Amino acid sequence: MNLCARIENLNVSAGAQNILNGLSLECPDRKITVLVGRSGSGKTTLLRSLNRLNDCFPALRTSGRVELKIGGLLRAVGDVPLPELRRRAGMVFQSPNPLPLSVARNVLLPLQLTLGVKGTEAEGRMKQALEQVGLWKEVAGRLNQPAASLSGGQQQRLCLARTLALEPDVLLLDEPTASLDRHAAEVVEDLLLSLKERYPIVMVSHSLIQARRLADRLAVLRGGALCRTLDAAELPAGGEGEVFIERLL
Numbered sequence: 494m495n496l497c498a499r500i501e502n503l504n505v506s507a508g509a510q511n512i513l514n515g516l517s518l519e520c521p522d523r524k525i526t527v528l529v530g531r532s533g534s535g536k537t538t539l540l541r542s543l544n545r546l547n548d549c550f551p552a553l554r555t556s557g558r559v560e561l562k563i564g565g566l567l568r569a570v571g572d573v574p575l576p577e578l579r580r581r582a583g584m585v586f587q588s589p590n591p592l593p594l595s596v597a598r599n600v601l602l603p604l605q606l607t608l609g610v611k612g613t614e615a616e617g618r619m620k621q622a623l624e625q626v627g628l629w630k631e632v633a634g635r636l637n638q639p640a641a642s643l644s645g646g647q648q649q650r651l652c653l654a655r656t657l658a659l660e661p662d663v664l665l666l667d668e669p670t671a672s673l674d675r676h677a678a679e680v681v682e683d684l685l686l687s688l689k690e691r692y693p694i695v696m697v698s699h700s701l702i703q704a705r706r707l708a709d710r711l712a713v714l715r716g717g718a719l720c721r722t723l724d725a726a727e728l729p730a731g732g733e734g735e736v737f738i739e740r741l742l
């Protein structure tokens with residue numbers, strides 16, 4: 494199996510609390526891996542270990558091996574310079590977090606600061622990224638308006654466009670539709686299904702309906718350990734699939 498991530502014997506602790514216990518997981522390339530589990534089971538901590546975001550929390554201690562496919566090769570994330578890792582493993586969070594700038598500057602500024610791309614080239618890339626997330630037609634006439642004036646679903650797609658403009662190798666999504674209404678969530682879900690042809694996706698989801706709809710591979714966490722991985726084909730069809738996942742949690 495071609496992999497976008499390989500995790501071996503990952504342990505994360507905070508003082509005496511073990512958050513992840515010897516967790517090993519392989520995530521397929523160009524597919525969607527969905528992490529599910531009860532609240533507090535360690536899903537976000539696992540996701541954050543992929544781009545070393547846990548390093549931002551001084552209380553957390555990490556051991557084990559985490560590899561991501563970067564530039565076509567699986568590389569230990571500890572060996573990748575942080576700015577490169579954060580760009581290559583693009584992350585989108587639960588609530589949309591656009592910069593307090595215009596729609597256009599939200600994509601143009603990171604392009605300039607991270608890749609040094611400006612002017613016409615940057616504008617071309619911005620348009621391409623906004624098209625990729627299906628936002629271009631909606632915002633073409635309001636590029637100079639504040640990003641905060643967009644709807645929640647549009648803001649989340651803008652955040653995704655900002656990430657895609659930086660040409661990531663993998664997308665890490667932490668409950669990307671949690672703050673959206675059902676319709677906006679479905680728009681983002683459809684978008685993710687279309688993006689997986691180009692980008693492997695590892696995402697956390699609380700919604701079993703969403704997990705069943707999007708996952709090619711499911712990783713079920715319980716108490717900081719991986720209790721089961723399964724392919725979508727192993728799930729019963731329809732609503733039975735959700736019941737099946739619920740029983741595993």
Ligand SMILES: Nc1ncnc2c1ncn2[C@@H]1O[C@H](COP(=O)(O)OP(=O)(O)OP(=O)(O)O)[C@@H](O)[C@H]1O
Pocket residue numbers: 507512530531532533534535536537538539550552553
């Ligand atoms: N920076 C931190 N410092 C101390 N403890 C932490 C830290 N981050 C997470 N934890 C603890 O680790 C455990 C797992 O948290 P995590 O956010 O990974 O779970 P989760 O499965 O994503 O939960 P939820 O579904 O509620 O978001 C929790 O008990 C949490 O309090």
